[in-house]
Amino acid sequence: MTTFLTLLLRRFALLVALLALVFTVVSVLPGDAARAALDRGASSAMIAAKRHELGLDRPLPQRFWSWLSGVPTGDFGTTVRGRPVGELLAAAAPQTLLLGGLALIVTVVAALGLGMWWAARPSGRLARVLQPTTAMVVALPEFVVAAMLIMVFSFAIGWLPAVTVAGRSGFPARPDMLVLPVLALAIPHIGWNTRVVRGALADAGRAPHVEQAALEGLSRRAVLLRHMLPVALPTVVASVATTVGMLFGGALVVESLFNYPGLGALLAGSIGDRDTALTAATAAVAGVVIMGMLICADGIRAWAVRGRR
Structure with a gap:
């Protein structure tokens, strides 16, 4: 304590x-x-x-x-233009939560699928692709990924819009406007969490009861889902908890690049106006979320360590 x-x-x-x-x-x-x-x-x-x-x-x-x-x-002050900062944060936060929530879903689904496939077939073709690819995308900041996606899918191919237009509700006017921001935010975290899932499953695979299950003739899928995944789950959940905080912080950068109507756009405008109260309030919200998720991740890791003793 x-x-x-x-x-x-x-x-x-x-x-x-x-x-x-x-x-x-x-x-x-x-x-x-x-x-x-x-x-x-x-x-x-x-x-x-x-x-x-x-x-x-x-x-x-x-x-x-x-x-x-x-x-x-709860008093974050007023902006230089006389508007309550709290009202602006409350109006912009749902859009950022939508972006971050979609990116989290994509990250978890992709990382679990790729990580489990990699662990089940460590010498397969996909494993040979994932080894360098995940290491590369982890090293790429969100704004670099966003720029690459815009150049390919907006400028070169023309499939998806590079700029987000807000509708009357304040959210993006069309669903396809969410695709590139979500991918730009999720791709680096998919790389990291895929490696975490694969590593956690590899460690779990060396447990005596897992080796015994394999010797008893259980299928590779059954061993993976029934015996390896439960052991690896605390590590994976702790990584996801950390990812939630990182996604929220990264969303502020991605939103500015895509003109997405969330906290990132609010932060960019506040810096342009030299509005210290609004800038600090946006940073405070992001900092509290990130700090809370890191504390959750630390708690999950500590619980997992005690459980193994």
Whole structure:
């Protein structure tokens, strides 16, 4: 229990440090939030009054503490244009959850299927393809995968749109607009989780009861599903829990590239406006989700280790 609380405090301190860094970086970027919130012809007096209204004339540590102290109560402040940050986050979050949820489903289904096939036939043709391919896609950031998908399926072939257009509901106007963002987000994680599934099943295959089941004449499929998969499941679930957090963070990047109407687009607009409150609030939501999933993954791993003793 003490170890868990120590880990929790460390992750919380890391999150606060990250938010302070985000707040500082946005504040020191070239440009002025007050000028961005006003018309181009605004006078110096109007800009000064707007800076005072936004609190930009206060010291940076004081501004950060004022914003951070309201977060536990759900008060994320207001944007430079006077809109409540919480309302903007609530409006954009469902679209990001849709994108991340679809990417998670694709990741889990593909990784389980490929990983189990690889473990069942470690010397087959597919295994020889998966060995280098999964290592390559794991090393590719989401924005590189997105750029490659756009060049092939949008520009070269013309099958899928490269830009997302929001409908009246705020979600993408057509289902095909989700295909490339989902694939760009899922492909790197499919590579990683496929290797995790294969490795976990390979470790499970060396257990005495699995070897005994094979000697008794059970089919390869029965041994895999009944004896190897249950042993490998805690490791796989912990990897998926980590993936959930990583997908949420990666979604912010992918959304910006595809003009997807979610938290990523909100983050890009807030940086353009030098809106520290909105930028930090978006980073806080992403950080809390990632931190929560990492804690879940740590708990699952610890439970699995205790179960094997």
